[in-house]
Amino acid sequence: MSFSNEVKNELARIIPEKECxxxxxxxxxxxxxxxxxxxxxxxxxxxxxxxxxxxxRKIYRxxxxxxxxxxxxxxxxxxxxxxxHIYEVxxxxxxDKLWIIRELNVALDQGKxxxxxxxxxxxxxxxxxxxxxxxxxxxxxxxxxxxDYHLEIVVHERWLAGEIQELMDKFDLEAxxxxxxxxxxxxxxxxxxxxxxxxxxGASKALLDFENVRIIKSMRNEVNRQxxxxxxxxxxxxxxxxxxxxxxxRLADSNGLEILPPQLRELxxxxxxxxxxxxxxxxxxxxxxxxxxxxxxxxxKLEKYIExxxxxxx
Numbered sequence: 645m646s647f648s649n650e651v652k653n654e655l656a657r658i659i660p661e662k663e664c665x666x667x668x669x670x671x672x673x674x675x676x677x678x679x680x681x682x683x684x685x686x687x688x689x690x691x692x693x694x695x696x697x698x699x700x701r702k703i704y705r706x707x708x709x710x711x712x713x714x715x716x717x718x719x720x721x722x723x724x725x726x727x728x729h730i731y732e733v734x735x736x737x738x739x740d741k742l743w744i745i746r747e748l749n750v751a752l753d754q755g756k757x758x759x760x761x762x763x764x765x766x767x768x769x770x771x772x773x774x775x776x777x778x779x780x781x782x783x784x785x786x787x788x789x790x791x792d793y794h795l796e797i798v799v800h801e802r803w804l805a806g807e808i809q810e811l812m813d814k815f816d817l818e819a820x821x822x823x824x825x826x827x828x829x830x831x832x833x834x835x836x837x838x839x840x841x842x843x844x845x846g847a848s849k850a851l852l853d854f855e856n857v858r859i860i861k862s863m864r865n866e867v868n869r870q871x872x873x874x875x876x877x878x879x880x881x882x883x884x885x886x887x888x889x890x891x892x893x894r895l896a897d898s899n900g901l902e903i904l905p906p907q908l909r910e911l912x913x914x915x916x917x918x919x920x921x922x923x924x925x926x927x928x929x930x931x932x933x934x935x936x937x938x939x940x941x942x943x944x945k946l947e948k949y950i951e952x953x954x955x956x957x958x
Contacts, residue, residue, distance in 0.1 A: 647788035649696075651842065651850040655781055656698035658846050659705060660774050666710045668771035671748045671761055672778025673703055675804055680737075680750045688737040688745060688752070693730055699781050700731035707735055711744055761807060772811050777845040779808055786838065789857035795838045796831040798824075805830060815844050885919050888943065892916050895950050903953070908946045911939070 645653075660666045677693040690713075694700035700717050707713040715735040737744060745752060749762050766772055779797055786795040797819075799805050805821060805828040812819045812830070817837050819830045832838050835858050842851040892912045895901065901909050914926055923943070927934035934942065 647850070647853075648785045650853075651786055651847050652696070652781055652784075653698055654847050654849055655777050655845060656696075656702045658777065659702070659709070660770075662770060663710060664765065664768060664771050665774040666706050667747070668765045669774040669778040670703070670706045670710060671765050672775045673706075673782055674748045674750045675761055676779065676782045676799060678748065678750045680745045680752045682752070683736065686739050688742060690735045690737055690745060690750065692733045694733065694782075695730060697731060700733050702781075703733045707733070711741070713737070713741075713744075761804075766811070769814075772814060773844050773846065776808070776811055776815075776841075780841075780845055786842075789835070789854045789861070793833055793835045793838055794831065795833075795841060796829050798827050798829050800827060802828060804828075812841075815840065817841050817844070881922055882920075885915070885921075888915050888947065889919055891947060891950055895953070899953065904946070904949065907942065908949055911942050911946055915943075 660669060673692050673694075679691050681689050681691070683689050690707075692703050694703060704715045704717055707715050713735040715733050718732045718734065719729050720732055721729045747762055747765075761775075766775055783799055784795070784797045787793065797808060799808065809819050809821060809830055817832060817840055818834070819832050819837075821828060821830050823829070832841060839851060839854055839858065842854060892901070892915060895904075895912075896916075901912055904912060910930065911926070914921075914929055918926065918929070921929075922936075923939040924936040927936055927939040930939070
C-alpha cells in the first residue's frame with residue numbers, strides 16, 4: 645500500500661466529535677465530489693463520490709451524524725482516480741431538507757454554486773482542520789518520505805484552489821499553486837511543512853512514520869556531508885604533503901638541507917619522514933611541540949625560503 649493510501653485510511657477513520665467539524669468536513673467532500681439532482685417527485689438526490697470504501701463509509705456516517713440522513717453506497721465500475729471502480733454515496737432529500745444542499749453549497753443539477761464554501765462552516769480552527777482533512781481525502785496525495793518530499797491537492801475550480809490555499813496559509817503551510825493540463829494543483833515540497841500538514845489534519849500515525857524516516861534521512865545526509873568534507877580535507881592534505889615533500893627532496897638533492905635554519909630543517913626532516921602526518925600530528929613531534937597554526941606558519945616560511953634560494957628552480 646502506498647504511503648498516500650496509508651494516510652487516507654487513517655484520516656477516513658477519524659470521526660469529528662463536534663457537529664460543526666462534521667459539517668465542515670462534509671462540505672469539503674461535496675465541494676470537490678458532490679452533486680444534487682431532482683428525482684422528478686420533488687425530492688433531491690444528494691450524491692458524493694469516493695475513491696475507496698473507507699472514505700465512502702465515512703461520508704455515509706457523517707451524513708447520518710450531521711443531518712440524520714439515510715444513505716446508500718454503490719460501487720460503480722468505471723476508471724477514475726486511477727482505479728477500476730469508484731464508490732457513490734447517495735441520499736434522498738425530501739422538500740423540507742433542501743436547506744442541507746444550501747448549507748453544504750452543493751450545485752443542483754446544472755446550477756452554479758457560489759464561488760466559495762459556506763464561510764459559516766469554517767469560522768473555527770477545528771473546522772478548518774476538518775475541511776482540509778476532507779479535501780485531502782478527496783483530492784490529495786503525498787509521496788512516501790523515503791522518496792522526494794511532495795504533497796499535493798488537485799482541484800478543477802480556481803475559486804476552490806484559492807480557498808484551500810487561503811486555509812492552508814492560516815496554518816502557515818505555505819502551499820504553492822500551478823496549473824497542470826485542466827487542473828489546478830496546490831503542492832508542498834518542504835518536509836517540515838508536509839509534517840505540519842499531517843499534524844493539522846490529524847494523521848498522527850502517518851506523521852510519526854514520516855518523522856522517523858525524515859530523521860533517518862537527515863542523519864544520513866549529515867553523515868554524507870561530513871564524510872565528503874573529511875574526504876575533501878584529506879585530499880587537500882595529501883596534495884599539500886606531496887608538494888612539500890617534492891620541494892624538500894629537490895632541495896636535498898641540489899643544495900642539501902644543511903643550508904636551512906635549524907627550525908625549518910627540523911620541519912623539513914619531519915615532513916620527509918612522516919609524509920602522511922597532518923599538520924597537527926607534525927606539530928606534536930616538534931621540539932618544542934607546535935600548534936597546527938604554528939606548523940602551518942612555519943611550513944609556509946619553509947616553502948618561501950626554498951623558493952627564494954638563488955639559482956633554485958621549482
